[in-house]
Amino acid sequence: MYLFLFTALFLIFQYMNEKRIFEDQEKQIRNLEGDLVLAERQRDSLADLERDANYFTLLGNDNAMTYFENVGVEAAIVEEKVREQIYDLNLQAGKNTLIPYEGFSSVAKINKLKFLNHRWIVADFTDGDRWGELLLEYFLNEDGSVDINVLSSVLYGN
Secondary structure: OHHHHHHHHHHHHHHHHHHHHHHHHHHHHHHHHHHHHHHHHHHHHHHHHHHHHOOOOOOOOHHHHHHHHHHOOOHHHHHHHHHHHHHHHHHOOOOOOOOOOOOOOOOOEEEEEEEOOOOEEEEEEEOOOOEEEEEEEEEEOOOOOEEEEEEEEEEEOO
């Protein structure tokens, strides 16, 4: 009789323990499924943000790339050529001719470029103390040379 009672108690204990473990595992699964759904939403949001951020870029703008394809050149090659030409102006003796301001503590140099499309570039420059931005316009000539003009500029700092 004691053996039967002990076995019954043991089975009830095992059943309750297994039931609790099963419920905990079910709860974990639901939490992980919720996390997975959230991660998918975040991944979709990041893809949307990336698409929006790349909209105003030369290589992310289909119309700008089509413009260069119609001319017979690749947009990536044009971007690299213009980028090199602008950064080469930093290496010249004296000031960069694209920057319409005199350097305060040193010569102002262009730091970053963002190609907006097949015609415009936004550039960041600094002399170490002051900084600013330029809106540049560039043209690819038939002979392969590039003309760069400053459309507008702004200077920050003292």
